[in-house]
Structure formats: structure tokens, C-alpha cells
Amino acid sequence: MxxxxxxxxxxxxxxxxxxxxxxxxxxxxxxxxxxxxxxxxxxxxxxxxxxxxxxxxxxxxxxxxxxxxxxxxxxxxxxxxxxxxKKRWLNLVKDYFSDDEKDIEWKRIESTDELPEDHIIEKENSDTIKEKVDSLDDKYRIPIILYYFKEFSYNEISEILNIPIGTLKSRLNTGRKILKELLKEVENHEG
Amino acid sequence: MKDEKIDDILKDYFSEEMEPSPRLVEETQGHVKKLYYKRKRNIKLKVILLMIFSGLLFILQGYFLLNKYSLNIITLSILHYLFSGVFMFLTIVVYYHRDIFWRFFSLDT
The missing domain is CATH 1.10.1740.10 (RNA polymerase sigma factor, region 2, helix turn helix motif)
Structure with a gap:
């Protein structure tokens, strides 16, 4: 139907x-x-x-x-x-607690062998990407989410967000540039 | 890290499969049902209000025709039923196009 x-x-x-x-x-x-x-x-x-x-x-x-x-x-x-x-301080408080929870989770994982190592690395990568994507301003973040989420066309994204295609392209390029820099920094830091 | 690799990482990240919990889905379906019944009740209320309004107009026009214009009983009856027919027709029109009138008479909170 x-x-x-x-x-x-x-x-x-x-x-x-x-x-x-x-x-x-x-x-x-x-x-x-x-x-x-x-x-x-x-x-x-x-x-x-x-x-x-x-x-x-x-x-x-x-x-x-x-x-x-x-x-x-x-x-x-x-x-x-x-x-x-939502106020910024509320997110800061949440981030503080989520870091603590992450440490507890890591200790739990280290003490038991319940999860395969690959899965842990995958989860950590996903968390890092989420952290970096979330750090972007909404005007760049939302077009990026829509662009990668379902590979929408520029027309569809501009329709969904109700913004001109030119503005959308500019925001997407800027957002991707910032995000790529952030992810490269993570890789350099780790590698 | 090459741009294409970052693109692939982002594509993978954004296409991760995610399912809402069954409890969340059930709750949402429940809320939608509540909303539906509330809306249905509001429609009934609107129709009742319109019928009361229509009835008041029916009485008022009968009163004015009788007292203001001192018409004979046959003319009075014809006009009286003609006007009441118009009011009832208007009520039905409003009911069947309630989606248009919704925005003007919305009782939703």
C-alpha cells in the first residue's frame, strides 16, 4: 500500500x-x-x-x-x-558524565572478554565521528547529515531545509571541510 | 587521510542501521491514537456548536419576520423554512469542508 x-x-x-x-x-x-x-x-x-x-x-x-x-x-x-x-551548560554537564560512563565501560570491557576487539574499535571510531559531527554548528551539521544519511540530491536537501541551493552548497562545502580537518587531526593524533 | 576515505567513513557512520525500541514504537502508536480520538471529539464539538448557532439563527429570523414585517402566515412559513434550509445547508458545507475551516476554528491545544 x-x-x-x-x-x-x-x-x-x-x-x-x-x-x-x-x-x-x-x-x-x-x-x-x-x-x-x-x-x-x-x-x-x-x-x-x-x-x-x-x-x-x-x-x-x-x-x-x-x-x-x-x-x-x-x-x-x-x-x-x-x-x-537547550542551554549550553546542560550539554557540558551531560558530556562530563558521559566521559565518566565511558571510563567505567572501558574498565568493564577490559576486565571481561565479552566483546571482540574489532567491535570496540568500531564503537570508539563511531563515537569519535559523532563527537566531531556534533561539534559542528547546526547550519553545517544538518546539511551534512542529510547529504550522507540518504545521499539526497541538492534539490531534495534544499527543499527539506527550505534554503536556496547556492546557500546549501556553500554550507555543505564549508561543513565538510571543517569535518575533514577535525577527522584528520584525530588521525594524526592517534597515528 | 584522503578525502575519499573520509567520505567513506562518513557514509558508513551515517548509514548505520538503527532500530527504535519496541516500547518506544508502542508508546508512539498509543500517543497517535490518543491524538486521533481527541481530534475526533473536537470535530463533534465543532459540529454541535455550529448546529446550536444554526438553531439560534432559525429562531431569530422567525422572530424578526413575525414582529418586524408582520407577514401573513403563508409567506412567513415559506420564508422561515427557506432560511432554515439555507442554514442547514451551510452547516453541512462547513462540516464536509472542516479541514479548510480547521485552521480558523481550531480547538486544538
Whole structure:
């Protein structure tokens, strides 16, 4: 069943259509929420808030455009509205505790041989990349997430973010440049 | 590190498979259902308000036709039913195009 048919069904009063839509897009949306936010708890909240906004505004959805892109637009706008306004000190406190938790986790891993070494290195790499991506300003970070997340075209990203293509290209280039420098620094430091 | 390698690392990082917990999905589906029932209740409330408004207009126009213009009973009855038909028609139009009127009469919190 297509998205448009499911939306029509929901608007006509068939409630289970919402369950099917959520099931269909849950992984993709959750992945985006996870990359946008700084921790799992925020990602869960963003996931729920986005779905609620989607169903609240479903009667305003233009069926000529793609539902998936509309969903991403709502997710990013919700993130910008709500999660981006958090005070800086709160994130600093969270980072401090997450570092402590990391140490405990490392000690636990060292004392047991539950996880294969490759997995630990992979996880650490992923954490480093997340840290570097999260350190970028949102105006560079969000286009980069969308660019690599599903390899959207410039047109699609500019539509989702509602910014001109020229601005988008410039932000993407600057963001990628900063990110590459940051990752090169990590590699030089480690290597 | 070459640019292509960094591109590959970023592509891998952003395409990591992630699944929300079943509890989160269930909770979300529950919230959506609550929202749906709340919206349905609000639609009913709006229709009731419109019907009350329509009924008031029906009584008011009958009162004015009878007292202001002193019409005979046949003309009065015809006009009375004609106007009430118009009000009922308007109520039905508003109900079936409630999505357009939604923005103006939204009772959502």
C-alpha cells in the first residue's frame, strides 16, 4: 500500500493506517533523530514528537510531494524548535558524565572478554565521528547529515531545509571541510 | 587521510542501521491514537456548536419576520423554512469542508 493511500485511509478514519506508517518509517526516522540529537533520550523524544506533529498536520500534507521528505522536514524543524534551544551548560554537564560512563565501560570491557576487539574499535571510531559531527554548528551539521544519511540530491536537501541551493552548497562545502580537518587531526593524533 | 576515505567513513557512520525500541514504537502508536480520538471529539464539538448557532439563527429570523414585517402566515412559513434550509445547508458545507475551516476554528491545544 502506498503512502498516499495510507494517509487517505487515516484521514478517512482508519486508525491502523497510522501503525503501518510508523512501522514503515520507524528505522529511517529513528536513524535521523539519533544523528541529529546528542543522546539516546533526546533521540527517543524527537522520534515521538515528530510522529505526533506528522499526524497532527497530516491534513495539511500536499500529496504531490514525497511523504518521506515531508517527514524529514518536520523532524528537522521539531529538532530546531525544541532541542536546539537547550542551554549550553546542560550539554557540558551531560558530556562530563558521559566521559565518566565511558571510563567505567572501558574498565568493564577490559576486565571481561565479552566483546571482540574489532567491535570496540568500531564503537570508539563511531563515537569519535559523532563527537566531531556534533561539534559542528547546526547550519553545517544538518546539511551534512542529510547529504550522507540518504545521499539526497541538492534539490531534495534544499527543499527539506527550505534554503536556496547556492546557500546549501556553500554550507555543505564549508561543513565538510571543517569535518575533514577535525577527522584528520584525530588521525594524526592517534597515528 | 584522503578525502575519499573520509567520505567513506562518513557514509558508513551515517548509514548505520538503527532500530527504535519496541516500547518506544508502542508508546508512539498509543500517543497517535490518543491524538486521533481527541481530534475526533473536537470535530463533534465543532459540529454541535455550529448546529446550536444554526438553531439560534432559525429562531431569530422567525422572530424578526413575525414582529418586524408582520407577514401573513403563508409567506412567513415559506420564508422561515427557506432560511432554515439555507442554514442547514451551510452547516453541512462547513462540516464536509472542516479541514479548510480547521485552521480558523481550531480547538486544538
Amino acid at each position: 502506498s503512502d498516499k493511500e495510507l494517509i487517505q485511509l487515516f484521514n478517512d478514519g482508519t486508525l491502523y493506517a497510522s501503525d503501518i506508517l510508523i512501522e514503515k518509517y520507524k528505522s529511517l526516522l529513528y536513524r535521523l533523530c539519533n544523528k541529529l540529537t546528542k543522546n539516546i533520550s533526546d533521540a527517543d523524544d524527537l522520534f515521538q514528537d515528530t510522529w505526533l506533529k506528522i499526524f497532527k498536520n497530516l491534513n495539511k500534507y500536499d500529496t504531490k510531494s514525497s511523504f518521506e521528505n515531508w517527514m524529514y522536514t518536520i523532524c528537522i524543524n521539531t529538532y530546531k524548535d525544541k532541542y536546539n534551544k
